[in-house]
Amino acid sequence: MSVRLAIAGISVAALFAAALPHFDGLVSVRAIAHTDHVFAAGEPGDPKKPFRVVEITMTDGPGTMSYSPDKIQVRKGEQIKFVLKNTGYLPHEFLLDSFENNAKHKIEMAKNPEMEHDDPNGKRLESKKSAEILWRFTTAGTFEFACLIPGHYETGMKGVIVVK
Numbered sequence: 001m002s003v004r005l006a007i008a009g010i011s012v013a014a015l016f017a018a019a020l021p022h023f024d025g026l027v028s029v030r031a032i033a034h035t036d037h038v039f040a041a042g043e044p045g046d047p048k049k050p051f052r053v054v055e056i057t058m059t060d061g062p063g064t065m066s067y068s069p070d071k072i073q074v075r076k077g078e079q080i081k082f083v084l085k086n087t088g089y090l091p092h093e094f095l096l097d098s099f100e101n102n103a104k105h106k107i108e109m110a111k112n113p114e115m116e117h118d119d120p121n122g123k124r125l126e127s128k129k130s131a132e133i134l135w136r137f138t139t140a141g142t143f144e145f146a147c148l149i150p151g152h153y154e155t156g157m158k159g160v161i162v163v164k
């Protein structure tokens with residue numbers, strides 16, 4: 001009996017030892033797939049602190065796709081609650097990042113068009129759906145929000161946020 005328990009103890013330890021490196025591997029692969037963030041445009045907001053609401057509508061029609069508004073100005077340190085509404089017929093996304101990160105991410109999306117986003121700085125919305133992102137802009141600069149579903153950015157789904 002005691003021998004059997006000892007064997008069980010060893011196998012459990014071995015299982016943990018084997019599982020841990022795999023777990024680390026999975027975490028880092030996911031981080032890479034979701035574009036090496038450290039967020040460029042600031043950080044996820046704190047719902048207990050004041051925020052300003054900015055509603056952004058995503059639309060599509062014959063030969064057009066856009067956000068309205070597509071230019072937003074915020075103060076450095078300000079929190080914005082983005083209320084995103086997809087009034088179009090297609091799915092759209094809103095990814096808030098640096099121009100550089102969005103450009104890299106766009107290449108990844110071209111390889112994996114069905115990549116879906118539900119991140120602190122990005123959402124994918126089906127037609128007629130809405131979602132919210134609360135964000136604190138901690139860094140001055142010009143940032144971008146974009147839909148990286150193949151073809152959408154080129155058709156006009158991009159906008160600019162100036163943080164001063």
Ligand SMILES: [Cu+2]
Nearest residue numbers: 092093147152
């Ligand atoms: Cu789109």
